[in-house]
Amino acid sequence: MADRIPLAVKISRSQEGAVTLAPSGDIGYHEAPTLQQAVREAFDGKARRVVIDLSGVPYMATPGLAALVQALQISKRDRVPLVLCGLSERVRAVFEIAKLHSVFTIVADPGAAMST
Amino acid sequence: MADRIPLAVKISRSQEGAVTLAPSGDIGYHEAPTLQQAVREAFDGKARRVVIDLSGVPYMATPGLAALVQALQISKRDRVPLVLCGLSERVRAVFEIAKLHSVFTIVADPGAAMST
Amino acid sequence: MSDTPDLRIDLVSNPCYLCAVREFMVGVTRALGFPETPGSQVALAVDEALTNIMKHGYERRLDGPISVRVYPLAQTDTQVGIRIVIEDEARQVDPAAIRGRDLADIRPGGLGVHIIRETMDEAVYERREARGMRLTLVKRVAPGVRNNCCCEG
Amino acid sequence: MSDTPDLRIDLVSNPCYLCAVREFMVGVTRALGFPETPGSQVALAVDEALTNIMKHGYERRLDGPISVRVYPLAQTDTQVGIRIVIEDEARQVDPAAIRGRDLADIRPGGLGVHIIRETMDEAVYERREARGMRLTLVKRVAPGVRNNCCCEG
Ligand SMILES: Nc1ncnc2c1ncn2[C@@H]1O[C@H](COP(=O)(O)OP(=O)(O)O)[C@@H](O)[C@H]1O
């Protein structure tokens, strides 16, 4: 476990109040807490929309999905829209396998995520 | 099993009497007999050298290895050199896993195979 | 239930072995003619079920016995299927207490039971006779195009 | 030999399941800290051993019982290892008759025993007490760099 690379999550904010999270790397058991933390920071009371850009995520396991479900829950509680974008084929398959693709708003790219 | 693609093996002969076999496709249980047959044709009594160019083979399982070992045996019996070339990383790993990489003459490409 | 399964895995409750079992289940569903996605769903459901047994049943003890028995269902031209019976010797809980979390419920973690119930046709928890729990999973699908029984021939 | 294994697979002698067991063995060796190549060697040796049992032991009957038991060897900073015991209830043969073919011998097929003996540190065939054969395989290696116990977790 010595050489695990910690998950990097880039956070950016637009002038319109959209917060975009862009994690890079596989998201499994060890990386999910970092994403969870970033999600909590994104829904900071000022965000008008939260976008999670998964284009830098080659693979995601269930703990990663769980972090996204938690994001969805906060989004519903706070009434701040959550949009996912940039899913690779493999990551999309994980959503489909877990039968979670229909509960999220998923769009192709960050541009579309701003206007959905 | 309806949609299995049969193994294609291209056979070419040089003026110097080298016979080159170039199979294309994965070589497993179902494909190995075709390679075996081609090997028997290659060692036809006139061949001065037999080259098996594996650059069109993405993956090989044990039955494929067995066909190559048989080629080696015929090569020793008939005293006709056998040279393998064009092994991808994955195919090379199969030889290494089976600890058979040292029993064959393996070179990089068909050019080298003619002069080894 | 007393017939012999085609395959049976006995393992200790060590999460290190979860991946191996998942890969095994992918291979088994492929052997039985499942297309990729439902095969992965079976593997994921088994993975989540074993994770829960290790976490909740054995409370992270590493040496609790778990068995996974696999019964192929009778195959037809239009349907393939699998029945999986997972048994442990861990603490017994009321089957009604094992519920998938409502996705609207804001707590971290836990998707396991939700995924198991959503992806399988049947998922039945029971108390075993003496001790431990039993989970029976059933999944039926239309066969994949390439219904041969090997990974790479 | 009477201690409980960490993992045990019971399967019927149906070659359709060979791939699943091979994937399982790759996962198990990874969990035990094996680097890729020796891990694949273990998986290949088990695959060849099971193939031989199905072909020679059960003569292609599909319902003969086979068990594969896995015992991790004590791990040190410089060594990881595995002991695998494979048992069948098929016909008994003289262990001395199970020989890897000399690679110079021109007959088609059969590399199995050669690969098993070349890739494993120990490969011992025995007659079992009542019926069937037992093969014990041992492999020890220096651990891989990434010695964590998950595939992608
Ligand atoms: N094998 C089990 N033994 C005992 N309790 C279980 C078992 N599986 C699930 N549960 C119960 O069901 C709940 C939901 O499980 P799950 O959806 O996997 O979420 P999580 O494991 O994160 O809590 C668990 O919190 C636990 O109370």
Ligand SMILES: Nc1ncnc2c1ncn2[C@@H]1O[C@H](COP(=O)(O)OP(=O)(O)O)[C@@H](O)[C@H]1O
């Ligand atoms: N499990 C087994 N039971 C009986 N005989 C076996 C078994 N495994 C191997 N053998 C014998 O050892 C020989 C060599 O096996 P192998 O190297 O795998 O080549 P092949 O299976 O192609 O003959 C076999 O031909 C068979 O006589």
